[in-house]
Amino acid sequence: MLDNCCIDFEHSLQILNTDHSQKRPTKQVVRNREDKHLREERFVDLPVDSARPFGGQYGWVSPFIIEIRRALGLSENQLPPNNPELIPMLVEKAAQGIIAEGKSMGKEQEANKIAKILTAQKNSKVEDVWKCCVYLYTLESFLYKILNKTMRLIGSKEDEQNWQSKIHTLGPFGLLLWDDPINERVVRNETLYRGVKLEPEQIVTYQNMAAEKKYGSFQVFSSCSRNRELFEEFGNNYFIYHGCRCCFYCRCQSNVRIS
Structure with a gap:
């Protein structure tokens, strides 16, 4: 049972929950676990509201995290x-x-499934809870979309x-999700990449x-x-992040296709 439809595996049909007369055929396929295809929406969207180049300068701790605390x-x-007794709450x-x-x-169905997976870790070690949160965040679900949509607004007075x-x-x-208890050791001289689709005026900005030499942040x-x-197939530019695990600076570079 999904939120908008249910799947009849016996007859290979997808049936609309609100109108059972609305059906369409489905096909079961075996997924190749070696498939490394990236989900474009997750890896290419600009990590900030498109009206602003950055989210502002806030230091190590995001305003979102401060307000949560x-x-x-x-x-x-x-x-x-530091306080594992907080985990169940x-x-x-x-x-x-x-x-x-x-x-x-x-x-609702999707949310209940995610919540069930998370609550199963309620009495686990903080490392296991964090791994679970990372797993849930990387699922193709509404959760990462609404969380990112919300955090992109940080820095906008209007929002x-x-x-x-x-x-x-x-x-x-x-x-x-934010408070990683595993990767505590500082890793320096690390370089990361993220594809992005930019309009000409954004590139100029x-x-x-x-x-x-102005600075900002992606929240x-x-x-x-x-x-x-991996990113040179997506978008028309990509960000190059340089730094250590706790702090990166980035620059934007136009894509160069590799043949």
């Missing part, structure tokens, strides 16, 4: 790795928030109330920022790769 009544040092609140967002988007309105529903999951959880060739 305040909403939960947590101090600056009260984070999951955060997981429960995260699951409830995911379900609430799913209902509002007509994705401040919009992203802050999601603190109670998306915040607990965002906090669990980034070029001017680079020339003037979303951005999907990147160490393999540049």
Whole structure:
């Protein structure tokens, strides 16, 4: 059972939940686990509201995370790795928030499934909870889309109330995902890539920022790769991130096709 339809495997049909007379044939295929195809929407979208080149300068901690901590009544040092006793509460609140967002988007079945997977880790170690959150975030679901859509608004005065309105529903999951308890060792001189589709005027904006040595930030959880060739098939430009695991600077470069 899906949110909009159900699948009749016996007769290979997809049936609309609201009108069972609406049917269409389906085909079962065996998925190749070696398939490395990237989902373009996840890896190419501009990681900020298209009206702005960056989300502003906020330092290491995002305003989103700061507001989440305040909403939960947590101090600056009260984070999951340092306070594992917080995990059950955060997981429960995260699951409830995911379900609430799913209902509002007509994705209740999907949200319940995600919440069930997450709550199963409620009494697990913080490392296992974080791995679960990463797994859920990388699924093709409404969750990463609405979380990214919300965080892209950070830095826009006009949209401040919009992203802050999601603190109670998306915040607990965002906090669990943000606070990585595993990769604590600083890795320096790392380079990551992300494809992007830019309009000519946007390219000029980034070029001017680079020339003037201006800085900004991307507030979303951005999907990147160490393999540049993966992104040269997408978009018309790509960002090159240089730095260490905790802090990167980036530059924009036009795509060069590799034959």
